[in-house]
């Protein structure tokens with residue numbers, strides 16, 4: 001069985017927490033796109049963990065984790081992440097972590113390129129996480145990237161290096177006037193960080209197909225949300241890969257397998273990191289309060305996130321892009337303590353109210369149309385059954401289901417593993 005767990009909004013919906021919770025029912029958890037620009041926060045009985053590259057399933061004994069061919073992997077960062085988890089007592093070995101030989105390696109010069117470009121853009125910058133993700137995906141499609149499988153044959157790799165380094169220096173030195181890199185440096189880098197990974201690198205597609213035949217349950221874990229998908233998101237304020245569920249089997253190494261189910265993770269209010277249109281955005285005191293209540297600061301970067309109320313227009317579109325069969329609504333507890341709650345139900349553009357998400361370039365001119373719902377004043381973080389929630393919270397969930405034409409299956413009311421309600 002193949003299930004995708006994906007973000008409906010701008011990312012940071014609490015996917016890490018839901019994957020950690022749901023992974024109890026899965027044998028394998030696979031990440032299928034993106035790199036260490038992701039920041040998944042998981043809190044469980046062993047502590048608080050921030051995962052950038054490793055699938056969240058790594059925290060569960062008995063779950064095998066897979067890093068799929070659609071990923072870009074910064075091997076130095078991975079070494080650090082593995083070391084930190086091991087220090088916390090998490091077991092990581094080639095039998096519970098498999099890395100695709102086809103996954104692309106994020107190079108130190110990709111990170112440098114990312115920083116150089118943000119510097120060049122100065123006040124026009126996009127707000128890149130500066131982890132080299134856009135440059136490495138660009139290299140992949142220019143067919144100038146290195147892949148994890150190449151680490152298994154350093155002699156062959158070292159023969160390919162000089163031409164690529166020469167080409168990359170045209171950009172680093174020629175375009176940005178920065179320090180060039182040398183093939184020797186890069187080879188030393190591959191040896192230092194690549195050697196220890198050799199036993200983890202394999203054909204994950206074969207592994208997953210065999211597991212699938214044996215009836216194993218496989219979860220595909222996305223990074224970021226539909227509104228950040230390179231093709232369907234708010235371009236160019238997107239990530240550099242496809243995070244939508246339809247890409248899951250491809251990015252995981254199993255293009256032959258069909259998804260059995262897609263679970264969409266959707267936050268009970270909105271948050272967004274970086275630049276770009278964010279129609280329902282709150283400002284000033286309203287924003288400060290919501291940001292502080294929700295702890296909306298980037299897990300990977302610490303940046304304060306932009307926040308706003310739940311956005312029906314954007315979420316309905318996100319659900320459509322993801323083909324979500326059911327929804328996990330997260331962080332409902334954060335909305336406690338308000339007499340009234342606003343929800344964005346339309347975008348006003350040139351005197352008309354849009355209820356479907358438009359071509360993203362016009363978002364700059366859209367103004368939010370809010371509807372006010374009744375709030376609730378009590379703490380709901382201890383509720384474990386729908387009947388225990390105040391009626392206003394139940395009505396809020398039902399309103400979202402109706403407006404977004406989706407079925408809410410889980411409601412998360414706290415960061416801890418058991419703080420959720422199954423409907």
Ligand code: GDP
Nearest residue numbers: 012013014015016017040041331412413414415
């Ligand atoms: P991700 O990248 O989608 O995993 O999102 P984040 O890293 O931003 O995780 C969301 C944050 O909210 C983390 O600190 C979680 O522990 C926390 N969290 C997740 N679900 C809930 C919830 O239902 N209630 C509360 N209060 N916190 C939550």
